[in-house]
Each structure stands twice: as C-alpha cells, then as structure tokens.
Amino acid sequence: MSRTRVHNFSISLDGFATGEGLSVDAPFGHAGHRLHEWMTATRFWHGLGVVEQGEGAAGSTGADNAFAERHEHGIGAEIMGAGKFGPPGWQDDAEWRGWWGENPPFHTPTFVLTHRPRPSLPMEGGTTFHFLDASPAEALDTAREAAAGLDVRIGGGPTVVRDFLAAGLVDHLHVVQVPILLGRGVRLWDGLESLEQGYAVEAVSTPSGVTHLTFTR
Amino acid sequence: MSRTRVHNFSISLDGFATGEGLSVDAPFGHAGHRLHEWMTATRFWHGLGVVEQGEGAAGSTGADNAFAERHEHGIGAEIMGAGKFGPPGWQDDAEWRGWWGENPPFHTPTFVLTHRPRPSLPMEGGTTFHFLDASPAEALDTAREAAAGLDVRIGGGPTVVRDFLAAGLVDHLHVVQVPILLGRGVRLWDGLESLEQGYAVEAVSTPSGVTHLTFTR
Numbered sequence: 001m002s003r004t005r006v007h008n009f010s011i012s013l014d015g016f017a018t019g020e021g022l023s024v025d026a027p028f029g030h031a032g033h034r035l036h037e038w039m040t041a042t043r044f045w046h047g048l049g050v051v052e053q054g055e056g057a058a059g060s061t062g063a064d065n066a067f068a069e070r071h072e073h074g075i076g077a078e079i080m081g082a083g084k085f086g087p088p089g090w091q092d093d094a095e096w097r098g099w100w101g102e103n104p105p106f107h108t109p110t111f112v113l114t115h116r117p118r119p120s121l122p123m124e125g126g127t128t129f130h131f132l133d134a135s136p137a138e139a140l141d142t143a144r145e146a147a148a149g150l151d152v153r154i155g156g157g158p159t160v161v162r163d164f165l166a167a168g169l170v171d172h173l174h175v176v177q178v179p180i181l182l183g184r185g186v187r188l189w190d191g192l193e194s195l196e197q198g199y200a201v202e203a204v205s206t207p208s209g210v211t212h213l214t215f216t217r
Numbered sequence: 218m219s220r221t222r223v224h225n226f227s228i229s230l231d232g233f234a235t236g237e238g239l240s241v242d243a244p245f246g247h248a249g250h251r252l253h254e255w256m257t258a259t260r261f262w263h264g265l266g267v268v269e270q271g272e273g274a275a276g277s278t279g280a281d282n283a284f285a286e287r288h289e290h291g292i293g294a295e296i297m298g299a300g301k302f303g304p305p306g307w308q309d310d311a312e313w314r315g316w317w318g319e320n321p322p323f324h325t326p327t328f329v330l331t332h333r334p335r336p337s338l339p340m341e342g343g344t345t346f347h348f349l350d351a352s353p354a355e356a357l358d359t360a361r362e363a364a365a366g367l368d369v370r371i372g373g374g375p376t377v378v379r380d381f382l383a384a385g386l387v388d389h390l391h392v393v394q395v396p397i398l399l400g401r402g403v404r405l406w407d408g409l410e411s412l413e414q415g416y417a418v419e420a421v422s423t424p425s426g427v428t429h430l431t432f433t434r
Contacts (some may be wrong), residue, residue, distance in 0.1 A: 013413075013430070014406035015232055179418040179430070183410025189231035193400025196230075201396040203422040211420045211428050213230070213396070 002144050003151045003171040006161055007071040009188070010035040010176045010210075016185035017158035024087040027099060029185060035178050038210045044068035048105045063206040067174060076150025077143040078106050081160035082114040085129070091116045098129065106155075109146040111139055113160060136160075136167045158186045165192055173199070173215040219361050220368045220388040223378055224288040226405070227252040227393045227427075233402035234375035241304040244316060246402060252395050255427045261285035265322045280423040284391060293367025294360040295323050298377035299331040302346070308333045315346065323372075326363040328356055330377060353377075353384045375403045382409055390416070390432040 011017045012035065019029030028035060039045055043059035045068065059065065082091070090096040091114060098104055098121075107126035117131035130146075132139050143152045154164050164170050175188070189195075199215035206212065228234045229252065236246030245252060256262055260276035262285065276282065299308070307313040308331060315321055315338075324343040334348035347363075349356050360369045371381050381387050392405070406412075416432035423429065 013232075014404075014409070177420075177428075179413055179420055181406055181409050181412045183408065187231075189398055191400065192231070192398050195398045196396055201426065203394075203396055203426060203428045205420040205422045205428060209418065209420060211394075211422060 002076075002147060002149060004140060004154060004164070004169055005075070005151050005172040005174075006154045006156075006164075006170055007174045008039055008068055008176060009156060009161060009174060010039070010178055011158075011188050012178055012180050012182040012185075014181050014183065015187045015189050016182040017156065017161075017188045018083075019182055019185040022083070022088055027087065031182055031185060034180055038064050038176060038178065038206075038208045039068050041208065042068045044071070060208075063204065063212070064208055064210065067176070067212050070174065071153070074151050075108060075153045076147025077108050078110045078153045078155045079139050079143050079160070079164075080110065080112055080155040081157050082112060083157045083159065084155060085112045085114075094118075097121060097123070103127075104129075109143070110155075111143050111146075113139055136164050136169055140164075140169055158188045162188060162190065162192065165195060168198070170215075171217055173213075175213040175215075177211040177213060179209050219293075219364060219366060221357060221371060221381070221386055222292070222368050222389040222391075223371045223373075223381075223387055224391045225256055225285055225393060226373060226378060226391060227256070227395055228375075228405050229395055229397050229399040229402075231398050231400065232404045232406050233399040234373070234378075234405045235300075236399055236402040239300070239305055244304065248399055248402060251397055255281050255393060255395065255423075255425045256285050258425065259285045261288070277425075280421065280429070281425055281427065284393070284429050287391065288370070291368050292325060292370045293364025294325050295327045295370045295372045296356050296360050296377070296381075297327065297329055297372035298374050299329060300374045300376065301372060302329045302331075311335075314338060314340070320344075321346075325367075326360070327372075328360050328363075330356055353381050353386055357381075357386055375405045379405060379407065379409065382412060385415070387432075388434055390430075392430040392432075394428040394430060396426050 019031030021029040041060050042065040043061050046059035086096050103125040104127040111130050111132050115133050117133050121129040199217045202214045204212050236248030238246040258277050259282040260278050263276035303313050320342040321344040328347050328349050332350050338346040416434045419431045421429050
C-alpha cells in the first residue's frame with residue numbers, strides 16, 4: 001500500500017526548520033547551511049551530483065548516510081510547499097524553474113502547492129513540476145495517483161509538513177535534530193500536541209552530533 | 218573552581234519543560250509525570266527515598282542512571298525559581314514548606330528566587346530554604362558563597378534556567394529530551410539563539426527513548 005513519508009527533515013534544537021530572512025541568496029535565511037551539513041557530508045548527497053567537482057571524497061557511509069538514502073527508495077511522487085520551490089516572490093517570476101537546475105533531484109512527478117498555479121514544467125531526469133491549489137488531502141490524492149502504487153514524499157517546508165501531520169496524513173516521519181539554536185524562523189512542531197500517540201517513535205544520536213527521530217505508524 | 222550546573226532537566230520534543238494548568242495536584246500541569254518517567258525508573262531516583270514501599274526493584278543502572286546521578290556529585294547549593302518551590306499562589310500560604318516533605322532531596326542550602334521573600338526554613342537532612350529577591354548574578358554570588366567551594370546547581374523551572382543561560386552563567390547544562398509533544402506550556406529554549414557556540418555539545422539517545430544533551434564549557 002502506498003505510504004506518505006517525510007525524510008531528512010532537519011530542525012534545530014529549538015525546533016526551527018528554517019531561519020528568518022529567506023531570499024534567493026539565502027534559501028534558509030540566517031540558518032545558512034547549518035541544518036544540512038550532516039546530510040551534505042554523506043555519500044547519498046555526493047551521489048546526487050549536487051556536490052561541485054573537486055570537493056573531495058565520496059562522503060560518509062555510516063548511520064547518517066543510511067538514513068539519508070531512504071529519501072529515495074520507493075518514492076513515486078513528491079509534494080512540496082511554495083516556500084520550498086523558490087524564494088519569496090517566485091510566483092511573480094514567470095522564468096523561475098526551481099532551485100535545482102535543469103535536472104532536479106526528484107526524478108518523479110513533483111507537486112508544488114501554491115495559490116497561484118501555473119502550467120506544468122517538465123524537467124530533465126524524470127522530474128515534472130505540477131502546480132496545485134489544493135488542500136493536503138486533495139493534493140495527496142493527486143500525488144498518489146501519479147505515484148502509481150509507490151509512496152509519496154512530503155518534501156517540506158515546515159508549514160507543509162506540519163499541515164500534513166495535523167491532517168493525519170503522514171505514515172513515516174524522519175526528523176533530524178541538529179545541535180544548534182536558531183532562535184527564530186519557522187517551527188515544525190507547533191500545534192501538534194500528542195502527535196506521538198499515533199506512532200512508534202525512535203531516537204538515535206550519531207557521531208556527527210545529530211539525533212535522528214523516526215515516527216512510524 | 219566552583220561551577221554552575223543544570224542536571225536532569227527534561228523537556229518535550231517541542232521544547233516544553235512544563236505543561237499548562239499547574240496546581241498543587243498537578244505540579245507539571247497537563248504534562249503529568251511524562252517528562253520524568255525516564256528518571257523515576259533509575260536507581261538514582263529509588264535511592265532518594267521518594268519511591269513508595271512495595272513499588273519494586275531498585276531501578277535501572279544504565280546510561281539514564283549514570284546521567285541522573287550526576288545531579289548530586291559536588292553540589293554545595295541549589296538555586297530554584299518560585300515556580301519550582303510550590304504551586305501558583307504558595308506565597309500566600311505561610312505554612313507552605315515545599316513539595317518534598319520534611320526531608321527534601323537537596324541536602325544543601327537551597328535558594329528560592331521570589332519577589333516576596335520570607336524567613337529561611339531549615340529542614341531535615343541538611344536542606345535549608347532561603348528566599349531571595351535577586352538577579353541571577355546576585356543569587357549566584359550568594360549561593361556560591363554558601364556552597365563553600367563546591368558547585369551550584371540551577372534546579373529549574375524553565376524560566377530560571379533560561380535566565381541563567383541568557384546571562385552566561387551556566388557552565389554545564391544537561392537536558393533530557395523526551396519523545397512526546399506537549400504542544401503548550403513553558404519553553405526552555407526561547408531567546409537563546411546561538412547558545413551552542415559557547416559550549417561543546419553532545420547528544421546521546423538511550424534505550425528508554427530519551428536523548429541526553431550536554432552543553433559543557
């Protein structure tokens with residue numbers, strides 16, 4: 001049965017998944033790259049082709065990498081929020097095609113939730129961006145159909161993940177807690193009292209200093 | 218040199234150290250005992266004499282217990298907030314002597330921060346409650362003198378721990394993250410952006426499901 005999954009979703013100790021001051025030059029605002037250094041150090045990330053040439057070795061292959069790789073397996077579609085697809089105001093730029101170049105690392109139909117839909121954007125490597133003005137449940141129905149029996153990933157950002165959690169639509173949640181305090185930004189956990197009661201929860205810290213939390217039902 | 222330490226300070230995944238609705242019957246409000254079950258399962262806790270007779274075995278002796286025991290070693294005084302000493306309104310009850318009976322588990326001079334000081338209360342077992350209307354730095358000076366070269370523990374609640382952290386007065390912080398979402402209450406981490414930069418931070422998850430975070434400088 002097709003499941004709905006969240007992977008590699010990084011937050012600070014104080015629960016922020018992104019900082020303040022988002023822009024085209026600062027996709028995560030004042031958080032910079034600090035929430036994702038654990039992931040960019042892995043072989044999974046190096047294999048995505050997003051690491052520049054000469055940046056060195058093939059990446060770590062331990063626990064962080066094992067978690068990171070699960071991002072891919074069995075996924076047939078992604079749903080993301082408007083805030084993940086581009087910087088504030090991208091809806092006013094008819095030429096904006098996402099952050100990821102011509103071959104985005106999704107390789108499936110990818111549904112962008114926005115109140116201002118535009119025509120679908122076929123990219124290289126199997127990714128096609130579709131733009132939906134829809135509720136979480138409606139978007140999930142559409143994405144699940146596109147996934148053709150595979151799982152659907154909720155790709156973020158925090159508001160979208162929270163909305164899908166609050167609607168009871170997430171079957172597997174992987175959160176990575178990074179030992180920094182951002183102080184401000186957008187929180188993941190707001191309004192999710194007692195969420196753990198519907199899930200088996202595990203926590204495991206790894207030598208990189210992060211703690212992987214998994215919620216599975 | 219005398220250090221300032223916080224131990225066994227439990228928070229939920231969403232950062233709350235206490236719930237809402239605190240009262241004499243619910244010292245942690247809607248959080249109940251859930252933030253502290255990891256600790257009451259340890260041998261440390263059983264050795265405190267706070268477990269009722271017949272409740273069974275002597276408690277766990279693994280990693281949770283090792284962390285829990287550090288609460289005691291080398292401590293010469295404690296500072297706590299008014300909210301730890303009693304339920305809301307205890308200042309209006311001249312007979313209130315704390316939650317802990319005649320032999321409280323502190324066994325040192327213990328300074329209660331309150332805007333309404335009262336005469337000191339000597340208890341059994343070495344605890345004397347003193348009541349101070351003072352800033353964190355002033356209270357620490359007073360407690361350090363009483364500690365006679367030993368360390369000073371900041372005992373909570375969250376507002377007091379946060380105030381001491383913000384003032385740069387804490388040398389060692391041990392936080393225990395419990396895998397529940399309280400949704401509401403009093404947060405530990407508010408206003409502490411970049412706190413980690415002054416500390417070495419470690420995280421370790423244990424089989425009980427909690428994650429111990431230590432900040433040391």
